[in-house]
Amino acid sequence: MSGQIPDRVGPSPTEGRDGPGDVVLRAPTGVSEDAGGFALRAPDGVRYRVDLSSGVLDPGNALLGGYLEDRRVVAFVSPAVDRLYGERLRAYLDAHTPPGQWTLHVMATGEHRKTLAAVEHVCALAKADGLDRRGLMLAVGGGIVADVVGFAASIYARGIRYIKVNTTLVGQVDVGVGVKTGVNALGTKNMFGAYHPAHASLNDPAFLATLPHREIRCGLAEIVKMAVILDEDLFRVLERHPDAFRRPAAGPAEHSYAEHSPAELERYILRTSMRLMMEELCPNLYERDLARLVxxxxxxxxxxxxxxxxxxxxxxxxxxxxxxxxxxARLLGLADEETCHRVVRLLRRIGLPVFDPVTCTPELMTRALCASWQRRGRKLHLVVPTGIGKAAFVEELADIPGNVLEDALKALAADGERRDG
Incomplete structure (x- = not known):
């Protein structure tokens, strides 16, 4: 397709939905796409839906209200979300829940606050608000809010419903389409957590317009991930439009939106990334197989x-x-130089770092390999690109000699200093 956006990104004739939580699937398992989003049914019977809708917090949009189902709601938002959307969210809850049946709390965010203490605090607030086992928690924000509230919901009264309204690009293409929740502990990222599918996961592309560019770039990193391992066409689109979701007023031809409007382009990138992620997660939702391309x-x-x-x-x-x-991958002979160059160059053009002098040392990166090997059941399962849209696993620590890691880090340092035209 040479980077062209496909003609159809909407529903197929055999797929559809009747309303919130009422999904028609024509296949026994898999991911079904329709105009309003995606529905997943895993081989073990677990099923959930990820919705895409405009104006999620508009009182006239009944999508979120349908999922609330007149239940008691305890909502949690980040300070940024409260500042930007707090008034609209409160008005929406007033319009779609019985009087006195909802409360809202602003929770501090940041990776250093993604802790068990934060989860316990969420549970304490919910208990003080009288949240019962029929009620639900509502998380409106980015990945940290979803992770903390989702984990709290998984253990509160041995597990209750929660809903995610994802307001960041990372949240919409990554956290918002999976079932994992977690917090950092014992010096390890996401050491504690649970698999707890959300009752609903809602995404409104309009939220992305208020994000700082740094947060957009972080979301694009997760999109590049899916393109590299699974979809060369998506990768080519990103190469042609590395400024996607930032909508510059004008720029060089390589950054132009001449062929498609920004909304069309971003819709394609968003939906393709979400679909790829859900399709890859579906057969291994609870990670019983620890070798995962994602x-x-x-x-x-x-x-x-x-x-x-x-x-x-x-x-x-x-x-x-x-x-x-x-x-x-290049040094091990698993990928050619062009593949490596294209991956690194795209990341730089998006504005993402490709080298960190503080942590990218042979000692720390060897430690990272050992930690992953231990966490993944004494297998490395290192995912490396073998081409654009293709990937493979390096399974053993011995397959990455120390001199190869050092050479890779030296090349990475040079990449970090290079500037693309």
Whole structure:
């Protein structure tokens, strides 16, 4: 397709939905796409829906209200979401829940606050608000809010419903389409958590217009991840439009939106990324198989985040990890130089880091490999690109000699200093 956006991104004739939670699936398992979003049914029978809708918080939009079902609601938002959308959210809850049946709390965010203490605090607030086992928690915000509230919902009264309204790009293409929740503990990212599918996951592309560019770039890192391992066409679109979701008023021809409007382009990128992620998660929803292609960019990045004191955002650490993994693939003979160059160059053009001098040392990156090997059942399962849209696993620590890792880091340092025209 040479980077062209497909003609059809909407529903197929055999798929549809009747209302919130009422999904028609024509196949026994898999991911079904329709105009309003996606529905997933895993082989073990677990099913959930991810919705895309405009004006999610408009009182006239009944989508969220249908999922609330007149239940008691305890809502949690980040300070930024409260500032931007708090008034609209309160008005929506007033319009779609019985009087006195909802409360709202503003919770502090940041990786250093993504802790068991934060989960206990959420549970304490819910208990004080009289949340019963029929009620639900509502998380409106980015990945940290969803992770903390989702984990709290998984353990509160042995598990209650929760709804995610995802307001960041990372939330919409990554956290919002999966079932994992978690918090950082014992010096390890997401050490504690649970698999707890949300009762509903709602995404409104309009939320993305208010995001700082750094948060957009972090979301694009997760989109690049899916493109590298699964979809060359998506990768080509990103190469042609590395400024997607930032909508510049004008720029060079390579950044233009001449062929498609920004909304059409972003709709394609968003929906394609969400679909790819859900299709990859579906047969292995609870990670019984620890070899997962979607872990591309997630072998070195946990230590890059924690050892760097969370100076880098999650998406930035993932970008560095992907660049390092691309160089390892090149040096191991699993990918050609052009594949490696294209991956690293795209990350730089988006504005993401590809090297961190504080954490990208042979000692720390060797430690990261060992930690992943231990966490993944004494197998490395390092995902590396073998081409654009293709990937493979490096399974053993011995398959990455120390000199190869050092050479990859040296190449990465040079990439970090290079400037693309």
């Amino acid at each position: 872990d591309f960019g997630h072998t070195f990045s946990p230590l890059i985040e924690t050892a760097g004191g969370h100076r880098l955002e999650h998406g930035e650490a993932v970008a560095v990890d992907m660049a390092l993994s691309a160089h390892l």
